[in-house]
Amino acid sequence: MRTLAVLGVALTCGSSSLPAQRAHQFEFGAFGSFTRYDKVFNLDSQIGGGGRLGYFFSNVVSAEFDAGYQSPNPKTGSASPTLAHGSASLVLNFGTARNLFYILGGYSRLDFEKTAPYRFTDDAVHGAIGDRIFLGDRAALRFEVRGFYTPNTGFAGADWAGHVLGSLGLSVFTRGGPAPDEDHDGVPDRRDACPDTPVGATVDARGCPTDSDRDGVYDGLDQCPGTPAGAHVNAKGCPADADGDGVPDGLDQCPGTPAGARVDAKGCPADADGDGVLDGLDQCPGTPAGAVVDQAGCPLDADKDGVPDGLDKCPNTPPGAEVDDVGCQRFKDSDGDGVDDAKDRCPGTAPGTRVDAAGCPILFTPERTPVILRGVMFETGKSALKPESFTVLDIVAQSLNANPDIRIEIAGYTDNTGSSATNLRLSQARADAVRAYLGSKGVAPSRMVAKGYAAANPIAANTTAAGRAQNRRVELHQLP
Numbered sequence: 437m438r439t440l441a442v443l444g445v446a447l448t449c450g451s452s453s454l455p456a457q458r459a460h461q462f463e464f465g466a467f468g469s470f471t472r473y474d475k476v477f478n479l480d481s482q483i484g485g486g487g488r489l490g491y492f493f494s495n496v497v498s499a500e501f502d503a504g505y506q507s508p509n510p511k512t513g514s515a516s517p518t519l520a521h522g523s524a525s526l527v528l529n530f531g532t533a534r535n536l537f538y539i540l541g542g543y544s545r546l547d548f549e550k551t552a553p554y555r556f557t558d559d560a561v562h563g564a565i566g567d568r569i570f571l572g573d574r575a576a577l578r579f580e581v582r583g584f585y586t587p588n589t590g591f592a593g594a595d596w597a598g599h600v601l602g603s604l605g606l607s608v609f610t611r612g613g614p615a616p617d618e619d620h621d622g623v624p625d626r627r628d629a630c631p632d633t634p635v636g637a638t639v640d641a642r643g644c645p646t647d648s649d650r651d652g653v654y655d656g657l658d659q660c661p662g663t664p665a666g667a668h669v670n671a672k673g674c675p676a677d678a679d680g681d682g683v684p685d686g687l688d689q690c691p692g693t694p695a696g697a698r699v700d701a702k703g704c705p706a707d708a709d710g711d712g713v714l715d716g717l718d719q720c721p722g723t724p725a726g727a728v729v730d731q732a733g734c735p736l737d738a739d740k741d742g743v744p745d746g747l748d749k750c751p752n753t754p755p756g757a758e759v760d761d762v763g764c765q766r767f768k769d770s771d772g773d774g775v776d777d778a779k780d781r782c783p784g785t786a787p788g789t790r791v792d793a794a795g796c797p798i799l800f801t802p803e804r805t806p807v808i809l810r811g812v813m814f815e816t817g818k819s820a821l822k823p824e825s826f827t828v829l830d831i832v833a834q835s836l837n838a839n840p841d842i843r844i845e846i847a848g849y850t851d852n853t854g855s856s857a858t859n860l861r862l863s864q865a866r867a868d869a870v871r872a873y874l875g876s877k878g879v880a881p882s883r884m885v886a887k888g889y890a891a892a893n894p895i896a897a898n899t900t901a902a903g904r905a906q907n908r909r910v911e912l913h914q915l916p
Contacts, residue, residue, distance in 0.1 A: 457616065458498070458529070458536070458609070463490035465578060467605025469504055471519075474589075474597040479517070482508035488605075490527065498527045500540075517554030520547045523562060536568040536576070544584055546599075548591075556590030558597065574609045619643075649673075679703075709733075739763070771795075781838045789831075796838035797831050800914050806847075807912040808895075812870065814908075819865035821873060829870065832912070833877035845885045845913040846870050851904035852891040864888030870910050885915070 465488045473479040486504025493499070503522040510516065525542035546558040566580030582601045589597040616625045621633045623643035630644035637645040638656035645654040651663045653673030660674035668676050675684050681693045681703050688703035697705040698716030705714040711723045713733030720734035727735040727744035735744030741753040743763030750764035756774045768777045773785045773795050780795035790798045799807050812829065813822040821829075836842060848867035850859040867886035875881050896903035 457495055458492040459494045461492045462610040463488070463492070463498070463500065463607050464610075465490075465502075465605050465607035467502075467504075467578065467580075467603040469506070469601055469603040471506060471508070471599060471601045473508065473599050474594070476594045476597065477591060478511050478513075479508040480511055482506050484519075486521075486603075488607075492529075496529055498529060500525050500527055515551040515554055517548050517550050520549070521545065525562070525564075531567075533573075534570045536570070538566055538568070540564050540566075546584065546586070553592045558586040558589050558591075560584045560586040568607060574611075576607045576609070578605045578607045579603070580605075621645075681705075782834045785834075786831075792838075794838050797835045799832060799835045799912070800839065800842055800844075804914040809870075809910045809912065812910050814866055814869070817862070819862065819869045821869055826873075829873050830877065833874050833879055836874065836879045836883070837877075840880075840883075843883045843885075843915040845887055845915055846874075847911045847913055848886070848888045849893065849907060849909050849911070850891050851907040852894070852898045853904065856890055859890035860888055862888070863890050866910060 467486055467488065469484045469486060470481065471484065472481045484504055484506030486502055488500055488502035490498050490500030501522070501524050503520070505521075506519045508517060508519060521544060523542055523544040525540040527538050527540040529536055529538045531537040541561070541563045544560040544562045546560055548554040548556055548558075562582055562584045564580050564582035566578060568576040568578050570576040580603045582603070584597075584599040584601070586597045589595070591597060617623065617628070618625055619628070619631055619633045620635055621628070621637065621639045621643055623639060623641075625631060628643035630639070630642070633639055633643060633645050634654065634657060636656050637654035639645050645656075647654050647658075649658070649661055649663045650665060651658065651667065651669045651673055653669060653671070655661065658673035660669065660672065663669055663673060663675065670676055677683065677688075678685050679688065679691055679693045680695050681688065681697065681699045683699060683701070683703035685691070690699065690702065690704035693699055693703060693705050694714060694717060696717050697714040699705050705716070707714050707718070709718070709721055709723045710725065711718065711727070711729045711733055713729060713731070715721065718733030720729070720732065723729055723733065723735055724744065724747060726746050728746040729735055735746075737744055737748070739748070739751055739753045740755065741748065741750075741757065741759045741763050743759060743761070745751070748763035750759065750762065753759055753763060754769070754772065756772055757769060758776075769775065769780075770777050771780070771783055771785045772787060773780070773789065773791045775791060775793070775795035777783065779793075782791070782794065782796035785791055785795060785797065792798050809828055809832070811827070812825040814820060814825075815822065836844070846867045848863035848865075848870075850863050852859075854862075864887070867888050871881070871884045871886040874884060891898070891907065894903075894907045895909070896906040898904050898907060
């Protein structure tokens with residue numbers, strides 16, 4: 437630690453004044469460490485050391501590699517292992533030029549060597565928080581606390597392991613990044629005679645803004661260059677136009693025109709469709725005479741049947757009903773699915789259900805995309821359907837009965853819990869149960885094939901309860 441401190445003072449004294457920006461800089465570092473091992477490893481906490489190399493892609497994002505070495509002592513026994521570890525990390529950096537806080541995460545490889553039981557290599561993930569306290573522009577003390585998690589450790593008698601490592605080190609930064617330019621005018625601060633230039637203003641070689649037409653608005657920000665000398669301009673450098681209608685004050689015979697209204701050469705607004713909303717503000721020009729309009733000039737349509745209020749002879753038409761030119765309903769649609777009752781082969785469709793031209797739920801597409809029957813549930817470990825499954829299956833039966841040319845495979849799946857043989861029998865039994873239910877609802881058995889696939893074709897990871905629940909499912913596959 438004394439050597440690190442002496443080296444830090446030497447680097448600090450030798451470093452020149454650099455910008456606070458870190459983009460495109462390399463970070464080289466050495467550190468001392470103190471590790472608290474997972475208690476199952478039966479190792480004393482141990483000091484060690486290592487080094488790191490990092491690169492800043494931007495002022496916030498960087499990546500780094502580090503490696504370290506330790507020789508911990510066992511709490512009992514004579515086996516004396518060594519640990520060599522290496523890590524790759526993605527780093528997010530926050531803070532100021534003198535105090536750069538960071539968080540990181542990544543992959544680690546922990547190599548225990550020499551004698552059993554310490555002769556194995558662990559793959560781990562890690563996360564850390566830390567801080568860099570700069571001693572100058574190119575050197576910093578770095579503090580860090582890091583946690584390692586090994587989901588499958590090679591240590592005998594343990595499933596997983598977790599270690600905590602604290603480190604104190606010194607980092608050195610290379611030159612990099614653009615020269616500092618606080619006002620972003622393209623002239624570095626060290627040569628900028630006007631350091632507070634507004635963003636976007638055109639500047640001369642000394643970094644000072646120019647104003648060619650002398651209207652008080654800098655070139656680059658002046659949207660109306662070439663303004664005559666002495667003209668009164670607004671913040672954009674353009675001649676004053678109080679009502680913003682494009683006709684300068686003094687020529688405008690209708691001052692106070694609402695913003696956005698279209699005006700003639702004299703600055704006066706027009707209303708071509710006579711609905712009371714000025715052209716330019718009217719978002720629906722050409723409104724039929726007699727229609728009631730809103731503030732935007734668009735016809736109101738309370739029952740949303742496409743016929744404007746004021747012209748609608750049948751107000752309060754049910755939503756989705758087909759109407760004639762005067763807003764009166766053309767047919768009756770009891771279940772509100774947009775299909776005339778006379779053509780609806782699936783009456784009583786639940787509100788919000790997407791239906792085909794026959795009024796039946798759309799389940800099968802020309803692409804023959806598999807249909808996952810979410811909501812179809814079974815008794816645990818059995819093939820008996822739960823009552824809450826019937827609603828979904830009734831919709832399937834409706835669709836199949838309305839489309840007699842469609843043949844399907846009912847595919848049953850399980851998660852990977854249990855033996856393959858048991859899962860195959862259970863998935864087949866559940867597929868058979870769905871086939872039997874659909875048959876009871878009028879679907880011809882000859883149109884349906886039931887097949888169990890056990891734990892094949894998972895749609896989610898079987899490593900979590902939520903993933904296994906998704907994999908226990910029934911799918912419908914449309915057959916050629």
